[in-house]
Amino acid sequence: MFPVEVASMEDSGSWERPGRFVAAEAGYEECEWVIAGAPLEATVSYRAGTRWGPARIREASHSLETYSPELDRDLDELAICDLGDVVLPLGNVGQSLARIEAALRRPVRDGKRFLVLGGEHLVTLAAVNAALARYPDLVVVQFDAHTDLRDEYLGEPYSHATVMRRVLDLVGPGRVWQLGVRSGLREEFALAREATRAFPDVTHGARVLVEELAGPLRGIPLYLTLDVDVLDPAFAPGTGTPEPGGIGFVELHQALLGLARAGARVVAADIVETAPPLDPSGRTEIVAAKLAREILLGFGRGEEV
Amino acid sequence: MFPVEVASMEDSGSWERPGRFVAAEAGYEECEWVIAGAPLEATVSYRAGTRWGPARIREASHSLETYSPELDRDLDELAICDLGDVVLPLGNVGQSLARIEAALRRPVRDGKRFLVLGGEHLVTLAAVNAALARYPDLVVVQFDAHTDLRDEYLGEPYSHATVMRRVLDLVGPGRVWQLGVRSGLREEFALAREATRAFPDVTHGARVLVEELAGPLRGIPLYLTLDVDVLDPAFAPGTGTPEPGGIGFVELHQALLGLARAGARVVAADIVETAPPLDPSGRTEIVAAKLAREILLGFGRGEEV
Amino acid sequence: MFPVEVASMEDSGSWERPGRFVAAEAGYEECEWVIAGAPLEATVSYRAGTRWGPARIREASHSLETYSPELDRDLDELAICDLGDVVLPLGNVGQSLARIEAALRRPVRDGKRFLVLGGEHLVTLAAVNAALARYPDLVVVQFDAHTDLRDEYLGEPYSHATVMRRVLDLVGPGRVWQLGVRSGLREEFALAREATRAFPDVTHGARVLVEELAGPLRGIPLYLTLDVDVLDPAFAPGTGTPEPGGIGFVELHQALLGLARAGARVVAADIVETAPPLDPSGRTEIVAAKLAREILLGFGRGEEV
Amino acid sequence: MFPVEVASMEDSGSWERPGRFVAAEAGYEECEWVIAGAPLEATVSYRAGTRWGPARIREASHSLETYSPELDRDLDELAICDLGDVVLPLGNVGQSLARIEAALRRPVRDGKRFLVLGGEHLVTLAAVNAALARYPDLVVVQFDAHTDLRDEYLGEPYSHATVMRRVLDLVGPGRVWQLGVRSGLREEFALAREATRAFPDVTHGARVLVEELAGPLRGIPLYLTLDVDVLDPAFAPGTGTPEPGGIGFVELHQALLGLARAGARVVAADIVETAPPLDPSGRTEIVAAKLAREILLGFGRGEEV
Amino acid sequence: MFPVEVASMEDSGSWERPGRFVAAEAGYEECEWVIAGAPLEATVSYRAGTRWGPARIREASHSLETYSPELDRDLDELAICDLGDVVLPLGNVGQSLARIEAALRRPVRDGKRFLVLGGEHLVTLAAVNAALARYPDLVVVQFDAHTDLRDEYLGEPYSHATVMRRVLDLVGPGRVWQLGVRSGLREEFALAREATRAFPDVTHGARVLVEELAGPLRGIPLYLTLDVDVLDPAFAPGTGTPEPGGIGFVELHQALLGLARAGARVVAADIVETAPPLDPSGRTEIVAAKLAREILLGFGRGEEV
């Protein structure tokens, strides 16, 4: 186990340990938020790199301030525990999903919020499954360039292109909100019209959601899944299947701030599809880290979790 | 020749052949659109890489869906033939232009539309020449950051900095529309004021063009030349002489959609100056591929070709 | 010394010498503007590369035209002298600042404007000090993502995170304008509210400044410090601590054009925190070079210097 | 199907089609060698990129001459058919292996030699299986930095770390030669001592093999599997798990030339673990292409196939 | 502090924590070796990046096996404690050195061996100082391309170009062995001839050292400082001032194995000047990690520490 003895070295103040999200210094018992890395990369169709998402997002988080001027809150005021990464068996998709779900089950049972750092989008399926155990009326809010509503992809039912179809199977029609989608098959768009709440315009979608949070969705537990490719590739080039025509960071940030100010009850979230090797400038992982910070700060002060 | 025997292997369905634009599976005879690569790189002044444009744009096209939600059309509904790349003699600009023009002459004669994937902007001169043989009243619509109206560049009459001056010589005053230009010599801007229809603001220029399509330009054959540097370098960093201050992908996309919905009769087009090695994120080639898809879908259903 | 004899070679016209900003061909005595490189990189906290800023910005300047269509001016109409880079002793921050200040003192004394190409933001402290000797009523206009108002950073009083606090110490409360700031400690934002003119919205800030230029600030000498991270990382990824959520190039350009048209009396300026190795597309150095050109052209025609 | 009509265009000579290995212009029926891409990337443990191996090796092959001065042979003298890539279902290892094996079965049945371009090392298992159907006495010669003899890796029996254990299961003790191995578990080295012919020194191993080719192995069909990481990372940096301490290209080349000159009867081969995105210089794919050329030329003139 | 509570989660086996050297799982008290990161980058003259050395070397260590076939030992048999990185105040060289020395003092006092992961070469000065407190008769063995014997560099006495001069001041003439040096001023080579044991040929130098270990140096405590630029840039391109003409990995490895087999009593060591951002292939950090493994295994089983 970890060398706790170090703490007794008189010069212990002069050491820093890499490998955790900034300010995630709480122990598991007292924490409000759990951070979990899920470096899954098993069904990626075009370009790889998501396995390095959790490590680089954590690293990038240290280049940011812990204080958000828009929310006027600081990570130091929250109790956050970074559990590390779920161990994944390579080349076995089913086992990988099972392990991610299993690893998240206890934090959910213990009433903690969790934030998953992906990893490819398929991790959302495992994470939603874990959350449903406690929150059967969960509503999923998806920020994404792609519908991800295929029934299968090259014959496989579980992939980053089918993940939201599987999630839809789990939570049921009308309980998935899709914001920013601009790519898919004709069939997927047809299904979206029937079974999801789909808004190509993120700002519009967020406004409608805020309105419903004051009405039909009041108090409903939300799951936020944030595929970084909802942003235009100019803002998040480090992702496997970038789709030109997306929004800028400011619009996405405003949508999240809007939800936070409306008191949305986000009980779990993920940020997926960050593929650091595809972005030598390193800004995609910084974007993901800043989104993570705003989610932690924006939804971390609920009356009840 | 190509191994047609493969088709008779019982497991032929399990092979895929790289090297063609997505869904470009028609034979030459039945096709409506011809795709031709022109990997010219001979007069580039600053940074090289355009020779890899055609290969990488084709590759990137496979990361996109064949369906365009904005146009509600699918490439599968079109007959597209990818002819490959024109063979170019290195270090000989005149010969290279002659070969590109010669290679495009037959598709033009056969009444097919063509889309050239560049290569540096100079390829437009050869392609316009080929198109003029059938469409003497051709109007050229140029999306570009640079006027490209120099009379010569370092003493040479043919270069990526003089190409539109040569095109202007061919089609005559008033028959070149320039959208998005923000860089040039004082003399070039003066010439543009006299001899071209120049609109620094792409959205404004496209709106005026759409209006004229309903009037003086009704039925006129259009040639579309799209220099990716019309986009801000944030959206298309993989280009030789990026010029800050350009538009975003959404604006350019909207301009094209506007022309398509106005029924513009685009008989030929090119996408030039994509220099993949300068963009390790690979998004410039994806941008070019998506623009190619929208051009094919948007202008592929004309009453007459 | 430099081989002036070359000028007498009959074929001297066929040589070009690398290493100077485009069109900076004036001698020191007759010049209006002095360009000075300050490749400081001593207190950078996250990612390095600013030492290559001056060299790459100069190189990139040659990919641009010398003519600005917005200002309708050309660098050829100005007398600009590129002095090269200040020699900096590695690993000695104090000495480095002293040498930068000393090197700039003579151009200031001689009534010339100067433009410093950084290097990290700390160079601004030395440059402002040099300018204050002649312009004691100097007002500093800072375009930046970060407040840079920490009193110390990891125990050190001089760093890129504290530089504007030190500048504020020099020029006094109310004489620093901060445009575009979106990151800092809670304490820094509190200080900004008290002691600086702070505008998260660059366009708004520039408009207020233009108004005051017609009133209380009429004729006041301005120092412009331009940290490229005021731009969103999409537009300037080559910088050490990119902060998502910034403005686009067009907005920044418009703000500068607004100041130029309002007749702002900019007596000195710097462009800092360009870190070329972090941006393989090379567009950040082109952005910096274009901003440099617009500053030289926009503020180079003052009635008095 | 493919546009054979193009052949009838009078200017067809001026087009080139990308996407095939250099000089691989034979049809299937008349060919001696089949080239097959297997872009598998499913169990990679550290860094990804092998999926781009086949495409980039083909591209790189065109930068080489078709003539080998060491062998004094030219690819133009061989009949080679490039079948393209096997279509692989993402995220399903078993299915992927089955499809690769199925795709190779017919060329084997038709008495053709095949060369597989990987993809990760696991493809060797499928390819050896296909070859065994015709050559039950096959001996496998492995050039590799790693033993790849684990029985399982993170619980999975099929991975790039266990592939040679599975191959050993198929062909039996003593029928796998391992050259260049320098990394593995203590257990793997113990197994190698018992069940394989293991030579850390490639040159030594090749010499012993050549000797046995004149004796006990005379006429025996060989399968050559070439993991590019047998080379020192200096020579082949573009690979997932580079292991310092390998040989140079010249030594590996000499070993292959030795086998060729000894008349080794290589009936099938693969080149695996080339991960182009990890090597921006692009030399790893050129190394792989040159090795492919030498294998085709060196073992392509057998008395019987 | 660290969340020890996690250990009590029933599914704790499914988590892994990034940020430590492979197999460095011992607590401080029981450990034989201490690993300490010293990400110093303060006096680098050409290209930066050493600050990322410790993090990337740790990461790369997980791509290697823990077993060394040459030494037939496994890291699992050693008790290694990774203390993390020394916290360094940016821009203050003196303070940085003082903190590194202070941080290493306790492990030395407690009789533990330490391995420092740099960071620039200057860290060696602090580390040697820490070791001298217990081992006043320390002999320093330097593998390096550069003499590093300047008395000052640009006026500064402490820099990566003067570090071995300062070390020589500390340990005295004849107590520094320099292996592989091929670059320096004429004056530095002159000083080396007088005051150090200098061997341009690493293999030769190591052999002489092994001989003296059986004689005059028997039992003497050694400090090993390994600048990765002793390797040819082909083998370790990720370093600030690569010097062509160096040795290959195999030669360096053999030299270390020779010392290990001769029973050299290495009480402390460092691996410095790894600059990961300069090597996109990532092999330099793997080279450094493998050298670290071999040092830990080769010198970790002394009779006395």
Added chain:
Amino acid sequence: MFPVEVASMEDSGSWERPGRFVAAEAGYEECEWVIAGAPLEATVSYRAGTRWGPARIREASHSLETYSPELDRDLDELAICDLGDVVLPLGNVGQSLARIEAALRRPVRDGKRFLVLGGEHLVTLAAVNAALARYPDLVVVQFDAHTDLRDEYLGEPYSHATVMRRVLDLVGPGRVWQLGVRSGLREEFALAREATRAFPDVTHGARVLVEELAGPLRGIPLYLTLDVDVLDPAFAPGTGTPEPGGIGFVELHQALLGLARAGARVVAADIVETAPPLDPSGRTEIVAAKLAREILLGFGRGEEV
């Protein structure tokens, strides 16, 4: 012209001017060696980047010491004048060669040695032509991976693949030595056997040349052309058509040192085909700079030039 006034600024010592080869501080009149950049890139067949050769080699030269321990000489002891780059008209091969030749004619006439920094190999043709005017009995020594003896390449007589055939036309059979060649057409190797002195083994070739320097070639003026691809791509990855199987830096260095010690009378030289953008580690330009230093030092002290 250049600001010579700067010299009179009291603090002029604190400025450095970028853009010249290290220690090339002599004026033209007094210099022994002239350095000329020739950034030609017009006939490159595979990957581009040679245009950046001169600029990056100069920059890299400053990372090296000016002292060579092997030659025990220092650049400070030589009078070297860096003339800058020849201005080249883009896209016009003939004009480019004419301008390079014209630019070198005067230094040749004035009895100065010159060193050309390329640019693609075709520059050698212009440079040899310039040298022949004074040294009609010139012998050309070529270090290269490729024969470059094609008569034409894609129909063009002037290209980097035909350059040595054109040189052979100029100097005549038997007056070209080719060292290190390992790639070419069968016809080229046949021609080499007849008309050149060809040595695949560089060390062997250099030894034979040294022998003849003491005999038939005594006093003969030599032209050295050094294509960096003679090195294995491991040592010089930044080149357009890397050919695996080359020598290491040490062997090439030794060959040059051998010629220098044998008193070879090198009257002109070039280093070509360095393509910096293809080598993000930057070591190829450092290799080229070190070779340049050794050529300047090794052949710079002739009795007569």
